[in-house]
Amino acid sequence: MTSETNWPFIKYGDNTEIVRTKGAYLETPKGSQILDAAGGAIVANIGHGRARVAKAVAKATLNCTFVVPPWITPQRQELVERLQSDWLPEELSRIHLxxxxxxxxxxxxxxxLQYQCAKGEEQRCNIIGRTLSYHGTTLATTAVGGHTLRKAGLAHALEVYPRVQTPYPLRCPLGPHHPDATQYYLDEFSECIDRLGANTVxxxxxxxxxxxxxxxIVPPDGYWQGIREICDNHGILLLLDEVMTGFGRTGKNFGYQHWPITPDILVSGKGLAGGYAPIAGVFSSDHIANAIGDANLNVMFHTYAAHPAACAAAVEVLDILKEENLVDRARDMGKLLNTRLNDAFSNHPHIAEVRGKGLLQAIEIVQNRDSLEPFPADRNIANRVVKEAMRRKVFFYGGGNGDVRDIVCMGPPFIITEKEIDTMVSVLLDSVDAVCGK
Ligand SMILES: Cc1ncc(COP(=O)(O)O)c(C=O)c1O
Incomplete structure (x- = not known):
């Protein structure tokens, strides 16, 4: 392969080469098996290499190669039906792919924005984002997000979005896991709305x-109920990005279901087709879609949106999740992973916290566990830990946004076994110790 010069566009890391993926493993050209503790990019929810999905994709490609996105095909119809019957709450029945x-x-x-415009509220053009977040790589999603590293070379030209602090219990300005954290973050949200003028949001x-x-990072208790209430009081839509947390990753169909709320617009991606095809969804209510349609506005599609082969892959992936009870398994194996991580790290001098829900778990590495002071950025700790773990044949996902750093994320396929969880944890411990010392 010409990887040294032509791929990727900018050289990144070690140019690892993988020739096959199967179950929870990635195989190198020399036949080494790497445990995929990151599920790729926290995508491969049902595991790699399921023949049944591949067959469905092949059949769809043969029968319905390309049809403009708004038209109906059997694959699209089946996916919409599956989403409505098995996954989406009644309120979010309208689907854009x-x-x-x-x-x-x-x-x-x-x-x-189109909904507010359709209602005659064009002045509502502010979308409030958060300090610590990632929403994507387009100009607008980069701008609204809070990923400092991924704004490099762009920040000067990005539109400025209003922003509130992401609830971060460990590093709450009132103190770690402070009992008033929820109110603190809700007050800040209300103040932001007041400053902007509620009728501009x-x-x-x-x-x-x-x-x-x-x-x-899981927000403190009551946060989401409080946010829902404030949004409702001010006619502000609650738009939840579950690209990573959706379709079972956190042990429920969607992450928001850990709290008694429903968003106005829900976005999910990755797990929808579990890495087998590029597809993501935007789910909203009849009320919002009808308002936009009644005002003669439309929501434009991308050429490859709702591609028949991708829809066929998603149907199979969703069926496998249900048939094999994999969402419950993500919940149960997630608890086990969290317990084992706590067993390994709860007294570790360089681990500030183990956190997560279901099979989305992470550790935060710090120089000083008591003061929570991080290692200097140029020590590049998380990347080095990920590299050490790769030497030991486990792939973890480095996290952080540049300001918050030295995060190692875990998002293995839901089929992960107890033995593999033990391997993940012992390799992670050895890798942290190798980089940071004990
Ligand atoms: C929460 C969240 N939103 C949006 C995105 C962007 O999705 P994609 O990389 O499929 O464009 C990601 C990707 O990691 C994500 O984790």
Whole structure:
């Protein structure tokens, strides 16, 4: 392969070469088996290499190679039916499909703006984002997100979005896991709305549980109920980005279901087709879609959106998740992983916290566990830990946004076994010790 010069566009890391993927493993050209503790990019929820999905993709390609996205095909129809019957809450029955998460989040932002415009509220053009977040790689999703590293070379030209702090219990300004943390973050949200003027705000965009930018950060109790209430009081749409957390990753169909709320617009991607095809979805209500349609506005599609082969892959992946009870398994194996991580790291001098829900878990590495002071950025700790683990044949996902750093994320396929979880944890411990010392 010409990887040294031509791929990727900018050389990144060690140019690892993988020739085959199967179950929870990645195989190198020399036949080495690497345990995929990151599920690729926290995507491969059902595991790699299922023949049944490949067959469905081949059949769809043969029967319906390409049909413009708004038309109906059997694969699209089947996916829509499956989503409605098995996955989406009744309130979010309208479906828009895209090729990936960034497009889906950006479409959701557009839908929020178009909805407010359709209601005659064009002045509602603010979308509030958060300090620590990732929503994608388009200009708008980069701008609204809070991923400092991924804004490098762009920040000067990005539109400025209003922003509130991401609830981060460990590093709450009131103190770690402070009992008033929820109120603190809710007050800040209300103040932001007041400052902007409530009638200028179209939507609040957030991940219910932070993905790799912060490393599986779960907000404090009551946060989401409080946010829902504030949004409702001000006519602000709640737009939840579940590109990473959706379709079972956190042990429920969607991450927001850990709390008694429903978003106005839900976005999900990665796990929808589990890495077998590029597809993501934007899910919303009849009420929002009808308002946009009644105002003679439309939501434009991408050429490859709702591609028949991708829809066919998604149907099989969703069926496998149900037939094999994999969402419950993500919950149970996630608990086990969290317990084992805590057993290994709860007294470790360089681990500030083990956190997460279901099979989205992370550790935060610090120089000083008591003061939570991080290692200097140029020590490049998380990347070195990931590299050490790769030498030991386990692939973890480095996280952080540049300001928050030295996060190692875990998002293995839901088929992961107890023995593989033990391997993950012992390799992670050895790798942290090798880089940071004990
Ligand atoms: C929460 C979240 N939103 C959006 C995206 C962007 O999705 P994609 O890379 O499919 O464009 C990601 C990708 O990691 C993500 O984790």
């Amino acid at each position: 895209t090729c990936g998460g960034s497009e889906a989040v950006e479409t959701a932002m557009k839908i929020a 179209a939507a609040y965009l957030a991940e219910p549980i932070i993905g790799s930018s912060g490393g599986a």
